[in-house]
Amino acid sequence: MRRIKVIFFDLDDTLVDTSKLAEVARKNAIENMIRHGMPVDFDTAYNELLELIKEYGSNFPYHFDYLLRRLDLEYNPKWVAAGVIAYHNTKFTYLREVPGARKTLLRLKKEGYMTGIITDGNPIKQWEKILRLELDDFFEHVMISDFEGVKKPHPKIFKKALKAFNVKPEEAIMVGDRLYSDIYGAKNVGMKTVWFKYGKYAELDLEYKEYADYVITELPQLLEVLERENGSDKEVHSSG
Amino acid sequence: MRRIKVIFFDLDDTLVDTSKLAEVARKNAIENMIRHGMPVDFDTAYNELLELIKEYGSNFPYHFDYLLRRLDLEYNPKWVAAGVIAYHNTKFTYLREVPGARKTLLRLKKEGYMTGIITDGNPIKQWEKILRLELDDFFEHVMISDFEGVKKPHPKIFKKALKAFNVKPEEAIMVGDRLYSDIYGAKNVGMKTVWFKYGKYAELDLEYKEYADYVITELPQLLEVLERENGSDKEVHSSG
Numbered sequence: 406m407r408r409i410k411v412i413f414f415d416l417d418d419t420l421v422d423t424s425k426l427a428e429v430a431r432k433n434a435i436e437n438m439i440r441h442g443m444p445v446d447f448d449t450a451y452n453e454l455l456e457l458i459k460e461y462g463s464n465f466p467y468h469f470d471y472l473l474r475r476l477d478l479e480y481n482p483k484w485v486a487a488g489v490i491a492y493h494n495t496k497f498t499y500l501r502e503v504p505g506a507r508k509t510l511l512r513l514k515k516e517g518y519m520t521g522i523i524t525d526g527n528p529i530k531q532w533e534k535i536l537r538l539e540l541d542d543f544f545e546h547v548m549i550s551d552f553e554g555v556k557k558p559h560p561k562i563f564k565k566a567l568k569a570f571n572v573k574p575e576e577a578i579m580v581g582d583r584l585y586s587d588i589y590g591a592k593n594v595g596m597k598t599v600w601f602k603y604g605k606y607a608e609l610d611l612e613y614k615e616y617a618d619y620v621i622t623e624l625p626q627l628l629e630v631l632e633r634e635n636g637s638d639k640e641v642h643s644s645g
Numbered sequence: 646m647r648r649i650k651v652i653f654f655d656l657d658d659t660l661v662d663t664s665k666l667a668e669v670a671r672k673n674a675i676e677n678m679i680r681h682g683m684p685v686d687f688d689t690a691y692n693e694l695l696e697l698i699k700e701y702g703s704n705f706p707y708h709f710d711y712l713l714r715r716l717d718l719e720y721n722p723k724w725v726a727a728g729v730i731a732y733h734n735t736k737f738t739y740l741r742e743v744p745g746a747r748k749t750l751l752r753l754k755k756e757g758y759m760t761g762i763i764t765d766g767n768p769i770k771q772w773e774k775i776l777r778l779e780l781d782d783f784f785e786h787v788m789i790s791d792f793e794g795v796k797k798p799h800p801k802i803f804k805k806a807l808k809a810f811n812v813k814p815e816e817a818i819m820v821g822d823r824l825y826s827d828i829y830g831a832k833n834v835g836m837k838t839v840w841f842k843y844g845k846y847a848e849l850d851l852e853y854k855e856y857a858d859y860v861i862t863e864l865p866q867l868l869e870v871l872e873r874e875n876g877s878d879k880e881v882h883s884s885g
Contacts, residue, residue, distance in 0.1 A: 482768030482789065483781070483787070486776055487772075489769060493733070497733070528725075529722045530726075532725070533729060535723075535726075536681070537730060541681070541723070549722065
């Protein structure tokens with residue numbers, strides 16, 4: 406009898422290569438704005454954009470408008486459109502799974518595991534990524550915090566996810582790149598946790614490192630974790 | 646000495662095949678929503694969407710959210726995302742010039758005419774179409790009414806356009822598919838007018854038909870109009 410029945414995944418930088426995509430998309434946007442006449446050098450504009458995104462968040466809808474204001478440039482919808490086009494083109498053509506994601510999911514389904522997503526972010530934008538990568542059929546349930554009205558690491562989002570699968574916390578394992586929202590959050594409700602050290606946020610919130618039962622650096626390593634969890638009666642494994 | 650020096654174009658359904666594009670994009674959106682589980686038949690959903698767009702306008706950002714409400718369906722971000730993806734994919738891959746647009750513009754530039762755009766609509770969205778079709782280099786000035794703060798057929802938008810080129814009204818000709826906003830508007834400030842009978846709005850506002858100096862059904866016919874205008878001293882030509 407298996408101990409772990411459900412595997413929950415975070416989405417961004419766990420299944421979808423989001424931060425790499427965002428970086429390329431933003432660089433292409435700046436480049437296209439300059440190509441269409443925005444009178445500023447690449448580094449100045451790109452750094453200003455990063456600063457702006459840090460302050461206003463990545464889902465703020467007026468990045469390029471505000472960029473012009475911050476750079477004391479006249480408002481020019483042509484430059485904004487040039488940014489939007491390059492950003493979207495990149496987003497749509499460069500969207501990639503994290504290496505090994507689909508392979509790992511397929512293997513999990515073959516072995517009879519139930520799988521879910523627990524992610525923060527705009528529900529429509531998150532579904533866009535899932536559908537564009539055609540990952541939707543892999544998951545029985547997708548929980549998006551902004552749709553549920555509660556963000557990770559709040560216990561409620563994890564409890565809702567467990568309830569959707571009708572399993573106890575100890576029957577589930579959470580895989581994610583964020584120590585605070587994914588690992589601390591899941592551990593807090595009693596799930597097992599796998600810290601996936603991947604992407605630009607992997608080194609954030611290291612004070613929550615102790616909440617990780619396992620650490621992996623490549624997604625397919627998850628299969629070994631599950632073998633260890635389900636293949637023996639040993640309760641505790643050290644992380645690392 | 647030429648009488649006509651500047652040719653102004655409307656954008657949607659004059660240079661860009663907008664309404665055909667929108668129709669295909671909306672149909673694909675509905676189809677993709679249904680494919681991802683939206684429990685309603687195509688005709689019901691599509692007709693509801695058309696009604697909604699008629700009420701809220703084509704730039705309303707919540708078409709698919711409102712569609713679900715109008716159909717008394719639960720809110721499901723996956724369906725909305727499916728609609729958004731199909732809509733955008735279509736918009737980006739299916740965007741086309743009106744047949745002969747680029748050819749006509751190239752010919753006008755070769756003959757030394759100045760050319761401008763006078764269009765209504767969201768400035769960023771309008772620039773997106775212009776830049777995606779790489780039409781921007783053809784035009785000395787692009788006037789977008791929502792940027793200028795005044796809509797066609799208000800005289801101000803046409804006067805601003807004339808001022809940008811530093812020409813008198815009688816030295817300019819306006820080409821557009823809309824009898825009220827393009828033809829009546831331009832004639833009102835003293836420009837010559839060419840009604841381009843094209844697209845789904847061509848038969849609207851027929852009471853303003855008398856304001857059209859010329860009627861064409863294909864864009865390259867504009868070259869014949871200009872020959873007649875600039876090649877003789879005759880002041881008045883009947884429309885038709």
